Amino acid sequence: MSGIFPKLDSQNGLRRLWGGPNFRWNLFLLALLLAECVVFGAANAKFLSLNRVFIAAVGDLPIWFISIFVTFVMITGGIDIQSCAIVGFTSIVIGVGWQAFGMNIWTAAALGVVVATLCGALSGFFVAYCGVQAMVVTLGGSFLYGGLALLVSTLSGTAAYNGISGFPDGFKALAKTTLFGVVPLPIVIFLLLLLCAYLLLHRSKYGRKVFLVGVNPQAAEYSGVNARAVVMSTYVLSGLAAGITGVVMTSQLGIAKSDLGGNFTMMIITACVLGGTLSTGGKGSVIGTALAAVAITLLRFGMPLCFGINKQYLDIPIGVLLVVVVVGRAVAGNPAVAAWLGRLRPKKKSKAGA
């Protein structure tokens, strides 16, 4: 193990964590989360009920699950807008495999995850080995996999808009089970995925390669990294994440539909960017993405609950949040503003101390 994961010197590690480029941003995200809790909690005490938050979180699963792996893709300088289509495709594969071909539900679920991974691999192959822009390939992928989901769904007896339902209780229990009576299993799965992603990206050789490819693919290639394989692998990972999301969502809703992934693409990209991932590649952290995804979910949950805002208007605050964050970061990165902030710094510190 120690060969794969560099040894973690606790003191050094802590200092590195503190001084790390993403740490301060993660602190800001934590502050944002706290602020959301305080504001929404003050407006409506119902917001603070853990159960309700968990229910909202489970509803936003695609954002949570997929965004942490789309972070990998974005760090290599690519982008992935096909995941939502893959979620629906996985769901339909499970439903049709179980209903039309009489598979065991768990076999069907495994098949769904394999198909999703293959979808990711196909797009990754085109991006990495054919040199087509990631945006175009995954755009085509979102058409293709969404369309395939529709086509495959015609193999079942039910109309596409009704979806396939009537899954065994054992399968539905996957999402209904709660750990210690409070934490739903999907959240536990998410935490496990997050741990895997963290170890993979920030604590393994593979993760260093991902960053290196994002910073400079040529340099990576010259230093003996198989840059193409690394790029392709990130799409495989995001396909895998989409597949797992598909399984969990199908189990949670008890229904297999081709549009299960819904319109979460924008939220997923927002979570990655808000989490500090550079869309040009080379920088990002899964912890930041996860925090941002939680912040988005709280916003989507708190706004309707506390301020009676219709769910359909939620695109506005999230759009505003995204624009404000990127503009704010651009302003802060401006040399003139940075110099001005530098002059302010001593004052700021005393403020923070007080």
Added chain:
Amino acid sequence: MNAVKKVLKAREMTALLFLAALFVVVGIINPAFLADSKNVANCFNDSVVYILIAVAMAFAIFIGEIDVSVGSNLGLVAAVVGTMLQDGKNWFLAFFIGILMGTVVGLINGWGVAVMKIPSLIFTLGTNGILRGLMYLQVGTKQVTDLPIGFKGASSYALFGLPLTVCFFCVLLAAAAIHGVLTRTKRGRYFIAVGDNAGGAELVGIPAIRTKVLAYVICGVLCAVAGILFASRAGQVTSQSGNGYEMKAVAACVLGGISLSGGVGSVVGAGIGAVIMASISALLVFMGFSSNFDSAITGVILITIVVVDALVQRRAAVRNRHARLAARTTARTGGKEAAEQ
């Protein structure tokens, strides 16, 4: 002769040939398609909104950026103009306000991308959310359906019993005019120059930032016009109108031979790509497929075209490199070889 060769070698030719082949193949499978000129004409008539939105997107892509807010921009303008017409307001006032809104959206996008230097995908994703939300505010769960008959009929009006509508000819003319300006005038070529090499363009005295902002403003205005046409053609506006058009516009541009890295392609290509995108579902019906195949086939076509294009270009690049190398080596030893021969 030279001009003919140039036309044949143009990147848009692939798209045009593909479109023609598509029509012919469908005609062979189902002769009823080509028997009535109306079928082909309808494919063109139905594509006016797509053509405008693809040309709008082409401006953003020319400068090496992207604008994913075009669908929401179109929808919002359609909703606002539709509501005003429904309430019996003056047409020109409604159009003016619609186009003004498109301009403002373009200015905001241009400011964020060119001045603040924010990655365009991220910034326009944000404005996309805001616009979509505003559209819900405007339309809500209701629909804008009570549009004046004259307004609804305007876009399907045809002269002299031609199968093609006046509206299509206008859009065609506008696209041709834009193509002329982009390729024949100094300022028009700025867009391609900035997209090809922003730093280089700046060094030779092209105002790169101003050009980028202008590209976004043109994009916004074209979206607004597309929105008005959309309201007229569809006859109704819901809160979902224009949803996903940004993806179709990107697909149309890519099909038309525009490179997403900027600086390559033409608005004519975007227009041809848009016709292909708009025709696919109608063509599938004639080929006897259900509409379920629609997006899968779109995806296959899109991926095939871009992958083939990328492979062809890579081969061309390798061949060029070899040719350069060969030229350099013969330049050194060329004298001797020539003498021997």
